[in-house]
Amino acid sequence: MKCSTVQTLLNCYHDAELDSEKRAEVEHHLAACPMCREALAQLEGVAGTWVAFKTPPMPEGFAERVMRQARKRATPRSVPGWSEWPFLRWWWEQSFAMRAAAAATVAAGLAVGSILGFSNPSANASSHVNPPGAVGESVAALTGAPHGSLEQNYLALAFPSEMSKHSP
Amino acid sequence: MSSDAELMQAVQQGDLSAFEQIVLRHQALVWSTACRFLNDPAEAEDVSQEAFLRVLDAAPRYRPTAQFKTYLLEIVARLCLDRLRKKRPLYTDNLPERPDDGKTPDHALIEQERHQQVRWAMEELPPQQRMALSLRYDNDLNYEEIADVLQISLKAVERSLARGRATLAVRLGESRKDNPNAEGVLRP
Numbered sequence: 001m002k003c004s005t006v007q008t009l010l011n012c013y014h015d016a017e018l019d020s021e022k023r024a025e026v027e028h029h030l031a032a033c034p035m036c037r038e039a040l041a042q043l044e045g046v047a048g049t050w051v052a053f054k055t056p057p058m059p060e061g062f063a064e065r066v067m068r069q070a071r072k073r074a075t076p077r078s079v080p081g082w083s084e085w086p087f088l089r090w091w092w093e094q095s096f097a098m099r100a101a102a103a104a105t106v107a108a109g110l111a112v113g114s115i116l117g118f119s120n121p122s123a124n125a126s127s128h129v130n131p132p133g134a135v136g137e138s139v140a141a142l143t144g145a146p147h148g149s150l151e152q153n154y155l156a157l158a159f160p161s162e163m164s165k166h167s168p
Numbered sequence: 169m170s171s172d173a174e175l176m177q178a179v180q181q182g183d184l185s186a187f188e189q190i191v192l193r194h195q196a197l198v199w200s201t202a203c204r205f206l207n208d209p210a211e212a213e214d215v216s217q218e219a220f221l222r223v224l225d226a227a228p229r230y231r232p233t234a235q236f237k238t239y240l241l242e243i244v245a246r247l248c249l250d251r252l253r254k255k256r257p258l259y260t261d262n263l264p265e266r267p268d269d270g271k272t273p274d275h276a277l278i279e280q281e282r283h284q285q286v287r288w289a290m291e292e293l294p295p296q297q298r299m300a301l302s303l304r305y306d307n308d309l310n311y312e313e314i315a316d317v318l319q320i321s322l323k324a325v326e327r328s329l330a331r332g333r334a335t336l337a338v339r340l341g342e343s344r345k346d347n348p349n350a351e352g353v354l355r356p
Contacts, residue, residue, distance in 0.1 A: 011330040015304065017311050046333045049340060050305045053286045055203040059213055062199070063191050066220045070187055073224065 001029045006036050014043045172236035179227045187227075190236075191220050197237070197307060198244050204302045205248045207291055215247045222247075234316060241307060242317045249295050289339035297332030300325060 006029045012018050013026045030037050091099065146152065170178075170189070178186035198219055203212035222243050223230075230239075290298060296318065303309045303317055314325045 011326060011333065012311075015311065015329070017326075042337050043333055046336045046340070047305060049286060049336070050290075050301060053283070053290070055200050056209050058196055058199045059209065062195055062213065062216070063188065066191050066195075066217050067184070067188050069217065069221055070184060070224050073221065074182070074184060 001025050003029075003033060003036055006030070006033070007039060010036070010040055010043060014040065014047070173232040176227060176230050176232065176236065179224065180230065187220075187224055190223065194237070194240055195220075198240065200306055201241065201244050201302055202248055204290075204306055205295075205299055206251060207287060211251060215244065215251055219244045219247055235313070237307075238309070238313050238316050241303065241309070242319070245299050245303070245317050248299065252295050285340065289336050292339065293332050293335060296320070296324075297328045297335070300328035301332045301336075304329060 006026055009018060009022065009026055013023065018026065030040065091102075094102070170186075172190065172193070175186045175190050179190065195216070198216045199212060202215045202219070203209060206212050206215065219240065223240060293301070299318060300314055303314045309317065311322050311325045315322050318325070318328075320328075
C-alpha cells in the first residue's frame with residue numbers, strides 16, 4: 001500500500017472504522033513507514049488534546065430545574081381568577097373549537113337580528129315623530145280611552161299626529 | 169433497570185418519574201456535548217434543558233427506530249448549531265491578550281495559555297467539524313451514528329473529522345516544523 005493511500009485511510013484507521021482486511025494492510029505499512037507513523041501520532045495527539053480539555057462540571061440542581069419545567073408543561077392551564085363566574089368558567093373549560101363555534105353562533109344571531117331590525121318597513125328616520133308601527137298600533141288601541149282621560153291627554157302629548165288620525 | 173425505550177413508553181403515558189430517570193441517565197452526556205460545543209456554561213445549560221424538554225414534548229410521536237442516545241444527541245446538536253448561528257461572532261478584540269513572548273511565565277500561566285489556545289482552536293472550527301469531533305471523542309459514536317445525528321452522509325462525517333483534526337493539528341502546533349510533509353500528510 002502506498003503512503004498516499006494509507007494517509008487517506010489514517011482517520012478511519014484511527015477511529016477503528018476500517019474492515020479487518022484494510023486494517024491489516026495499513027498496519028503492515030505503518031510498521032515500515034516512519035512518516036505515516038508520524039502522521040498517525042499527530043492524529044492521536046489531537047485526540048489527546050481534545051479529551052484532556054475538560055468541560056466545567058455539571059451545574060448542581062440541573063435535573064431539578066428540568067423537572068420543574070417539565071411539571072409546568074404537564075399541568076393543565078390554570079384558569080384566571082376572574083373566571084370564577086360560572087359562565088366564564090364554562091367558557092375557559094371549552095376547547096378552542098367549541099369557543100369558536102359559540103362565538104360564531106352569537107355573532108350570526110346578532111347579525112340576523114340586526115338585518116331583521118333594519119329591514120322592518122315601519123322603522124324609519126322620523127320615528128321620533130311618527131312612532132314605529134308597533135307603537136302606532138298601541139296608540140290605536142288606546143284611543144278608545146274616554147275623552148279628557150289621563151290616557152287621552154298623554155297620547156295627545158306624546159303622539160299628536162297619531163291622535164289626529166284616531167280622533168272622533 | 170428499564171431501557172430507554174421502556175422509559176420513553178412510560179413517558180408517552182404521562183409518567184414524569186420515567187422522564188426524570190431519562191434526565192438523570194443522560195444529563196452528563198447532554199451537558200458535556202453542549203458545553204464542549206458552545207464553550208459557555210450558561211448557554212450550555214439553557215440548551216441542555218431545552219433538549220430534554222423537547223424530548224418530553226415529542227414523546228407522543230417518539231418511535232424507538234434508533235438508539236435513544238442518538239435521538240437525544242440529534243436534538244442537542246440541532247439546538248447547539250442553531251444557538252451558534254444566533255450567537256454573536258467571537259471577535260478577536262474580545263479575547264484576552266496573549267502573554268508577551270519575552271516574559272517568563274510560571275507553570276500556571278503556561279497551563280492557562282495552553283487551555284486558551286485549545287479553546288480558541290476549537291471555537292474557530294466550522295460548526296459541523298466541531299460537532300463531529302465532539303460526538304466522536306466525547307460520546308464515542310461511530311461514523312454511522314454521527315451521520316444519523318448530524319443528518320449527513322458517511323463520507324461527510326469522514327471529511328468533517330479529517331479536516332477538523334488537520335485544522336486543530338496546525339492551530340495547536342502539533343505538527344513539527346522540521347517535518348516538511350506534516351501538513352501534506354494530514355491532507356484528506
